[in-house]
Every structure is written in structure tokens, then in C-alpha cells.
Amino acid sequence: KIRTDLMKVTYKSKKLEKECSDYSLLVKSYGLQIAKKVIQRLNELESSSDLSVMSKIRSARLHRLSGDRNDEYAMDLTGNYRLIITSGDENIKLDQIKIVRIEKIEDYH
Secondary structure (H helix, E strand, C coil): CCCCCCCEEEECCHHHHHHHHCHHHHHHHHCHHHHHHHHHHHHHHHCCCCHHHHHCCHHHCCEECCHHHCCEEEEECCCCEEEEEECCCCCCCHHHCCEEEEEEEEECC
């Protein structure tokens, strides 16, 4: 049976989706440590019912960005690297967000 109560994860680009679904490509692009964390975060997102679940995972440290990135959320990967996601609606509560889009993997510090 397919679970329809789980969060849906989409991607900003086909290139990013391909990177995130091909482990060896992910390692080649970001290194082993970051690749492992990206896979972990994607698995956590895909097995959550909504984004509020991610806010309870302390190591993910889900946080909203500010300024011109007000519509984006970041989750910790390693060191300064973050997984950047958007929900499509910046005025919605975390427990109502059931679809997220992976925007990028970056060191924005």
C-alpha cells in the first residue's frame, strides 16, 4: 500500500534531482560526509508527515532564513553546509507543509 500521508519532496532542477538520487554522483559533487547527510535528511523528509516533524529532529536544526531568503528553510548537513528547501508559501505553519522543494546544497556562511 502506498502511503499518501507522507511528505512529498520535489527538486528545483533535474540536475539537482539526479544528484540527490545517485549516491556516487552526490559523493563526487559534495564529498562522502555531506553526501551521507543529504541522504539522511532526504530520508527523514520523505518519511515525515509534515515539516513540523523535521523541527523535532535536533541534529537537523531546521530554521527559517531571513531577508531576501525569507521563503526558504535550511537544515544542517555538516559544518557550514545546509540543505535549502522551500514550501511554496511563506505564511503557512510547519505542520501544514506537506510538499517541499529542494533548492540547493550549499555553504552560505
